[in-house]
Amino acid sequence: MTEQDSTGKKVNMQGVFPMAPVSSCSPESPHPEMMPARLDQPFAEGFMESPSGRIPRVSPSLRTEDRIGTIKARIGVGRMVYTVDPGLYALGEPDRNSPVLVTANYKMSFDSLRGALLGRSAWILVLDTKGINVWCAAGKGTFGTEELVLRIAAVGLKNIVEHKDIILPQLGAPGVAAHLVKKLSGFRVHYGPIRAHDLPAYLDAGMKATRQMRTKTFSLKERAVLIPIELVGTLRTAAIIIPIMFLVSGFLGSKDFVPNLLKDGVFTAAAVLSAVFAGAVLTPLLLPYLPGRAFSVKGFSAGFFTALLLLFLRGIDMGSLHGVLGGSAWVLMMSAVSAYLAMNFTGASTYTSLSGVKKEMRWALPVQIGAGISGICLWLLSGFFA
Amino acid sequence: MRKLSYLKNVATLTVDEARCTGCGACLEVCPHEVLRMNGRRVQIQDKDACMECGACSRNCPAGAISVQVGVGCAAAVINGMLGRSGAGCCCSIDPDNPSSQGPRCC
Numbered sequence: 001m002t003e004q005d006s007t008g009k010k011v012n013m014q015g016v017f018p019m020a021p022v023s024s025c026s027p028e029s030p031h032p033e034m035m036p037a038r039l040d041q042p043f044a045e046g047f048m049e050s051p052s053g054r055i056p057r058v059s060p061s062l063r064t065e066d067r068i069g070t071i072k073a074r075i076g077v078g079r080m081v082y083t084v085d086p087g088l089y090a091l092g093e094p095d096r097n098s099p100v101l102v103t104a105n106y107k108m109s110f111d112s113l114r115g116a117l118l119g120r121s122a123w124i125l126v127l128d129t130k131g132i133n134v135w136c137a138a139g140k141g142t143f144g145t146e147e148l149v150l151r152i153a154a155v156g157l158k159n160i161v162e163h164k165d166i167i168l169p170q171l172g173a174p175g176v177a178a179h180l181v182k183k184l185s186g187f188r189v190h191y192g193p194i195r196a197h198d199l200p201a202y203l204d205a206g207m208k209a210t211r212q213m214r215t216k217t218f219s220l221k222e223r224a225v226l227i228p229i230e231l232v233g234t235l236r237t238a239a240i241i242i243p244i245m246f247l248v249s250g251f252l253g254s255k256d257f258v259p260n261l262l263k264d265g266v267f268t269a270a271a272v273l274s275a276v277f278a279g280a281v282l283t284p285l286l287l288p289y290l291p292g293r294a295f296s297v298k299g300f301s302a303g304f305f306t307a308l309l310l311l312f313l314r315g316i317d318m319g320s321l322h323g324v325l326g327g328s329a330w331v332l333m334m335s336a337v338s339a340y341l342a343m344n345f346t347g348a349s350t351y352t353s354l355s356g357v358k359k360e361m362r363w364a365l366p367v368q369i370g371a372g373i374s375g376i377c378l379w380l381l382s383g384f385f386a
Numbered sequence: 387m388r389k390l391s392y393l394k395n396v397a398t399l400t401v402d403e404a405r406c407t408g409c410g411a412c413l414e415v416c417p418h419e420v421l422r423m424n425g426r427r428v429q430i431q432d433k434d435a436c437m438e439c440g441a442c443s444r445n446c447p448a449g450a451i452s453v454q455v456g457v458g459c460a461a462a463v464i465n466g467m468l469g470r471s472g473a474g475c476c477c478s479i480d481p482d483n484p485s486s487q488g489p490r491c492c
């Protein structure tokens with residue numbers, strides 16, 4: 001029961017039974033997180049009697065509130081608690097032979113699972129992942145062997161179904177050791193498809209996934225839904241930076257303060273927003289088509305060409321020193337900002353390794369900081385040649 | 387769509403073929419078809435596609451796979467350097483204190 005850690009030394013495998021609950025947020029009582037799921041959650045529609053007591057029933061058709069919740073979560077508003085209670089749920093009219101599907105207690109994970117099972121009945125076992133989605137929770141180990149084994153026991157799963165099969169999303173596999181779950185709980189883990197909408201086909205094929213169901217893609221749509229949350233976060237920062245740079249540009253132009261603001265200040269605001277757009281919108285959308293493997297390189301080129309386009313549209317005068325300095329300043333600053341934002345998109349992507357990200361950052365971060373600072377210096381310097 | 391691939395020759399994945407029993411558990415969980423069965427032993431076929439998620443090593447009953455597991459997220463690395471947790475990217479949230487987090491992306 002040991003596994004090699006990164007340094008090659010033997011470590012005790014996390015999640016081996018018996019063990020105290022993982023949670024450090026349960027100082028008062030030993031198992032508060034092992035309470036059954038409450039029946040009065042807003043999305044529950046009645047309950048079902050079972051050998052383990054009353055089990056909340058849910059429907060596979062999502063209501064407007066559920067859909068609005070998903071949209072809000074995507075754009076990052078009011079999402080402090082977007083969770084469902086851990087525990088067992090009845091989807092439709094499940095019986096002792098119905099499949100058992102396991103998911104995280106992030107409401108969006110739960111909704112995408114039940115939404116995929118229109119017209120079917122199943123048991124849904126929700127693990128306590130502290131409101132984090134399956135993939136991220138598996139990486140942290142909260143969607144893990146130990147929580148799964150404890151939860152199976154807590155809901156009395158062996159009294160609910162006759163079979164010994166549970167279906168987990170494949171993306172939960174980094175946290176769960178299937179062979180240990182079998183040993184500790186008697187239940188056999190089957191890894192289902194990556195995408196919930198493949199579940200009906202997987203179930204109909206007798207729990208067999210095709211290669212395509214097992215491969216993580218990063219399609220245009222998958223990239224696009226990640227844009228709003230990144231954009232909202234970045235615009236918060238931009239809302240602080242833009243007014244400062246707007247005022248500074250009033251001192252850098254050739255005219256008085258106010259005419260400068262109207263001309264250069266407005267351009268400054270447009271340039272910062274375009275840089276954010278290049279890094280947080282264009283780069284994710286055009287990801288496969290931008291040059292380079294490193295995200296910073298992709299973002300840098302998106303920012304570079306956006307800057308050139310913007311300067312061209314503005315008709316900058318490359319004959320004057322003021323124009324050359326200002327133009328180069330914006331190319332440097334915008335490329336740096338876009339590269340930095342693109343680099344941060346690695347976290348949302350589905351194919352970057354930590355070793356790769358660290359390697360990229362070792363050279364990219366200094367380059368971004370260098371380009372940004374020299375851009376600001378050139379920009380300020382251009383004020384002396386107005 | 388072209389297959390996206392990240393930096394070359396960085397993944398820390400290794401397979402000890404001598405320990406592999408050929409059970410196939412690792413092939414099933416890998417989201418990027420990094421591994422393949424060669425006869426009754428597993429081989430690495432596309433190391434550069436490995437995202438170091440650790441699904442294969444966690445699910446290998448024979449302990450034949452080792453990989454330095456981590457989340458490829460620049461925001462998390464930066465937060466780590468600055469000694470903070472949370473904010474920015476989905477997987478850098480502190481699960482013990484989820485209300486303190488910044489935006490969550492996936």
Ligand code: SF4
Pocket residue numbers: 399415416417418419420421435436437438439440441442443453
């Ligand atoms: S670490 Fe993840 S991506 Fe890499 S080979 Fe293993 S399962 Fe595949």
Ligand code: SF4
Pocket residue numbers: 401405406407408409410411412413427428445446447448449450451
């Ligand atoms: S899980 Fe381990 S033992 Fe099984 S095929 Fe993969 S490497 Fe071999």
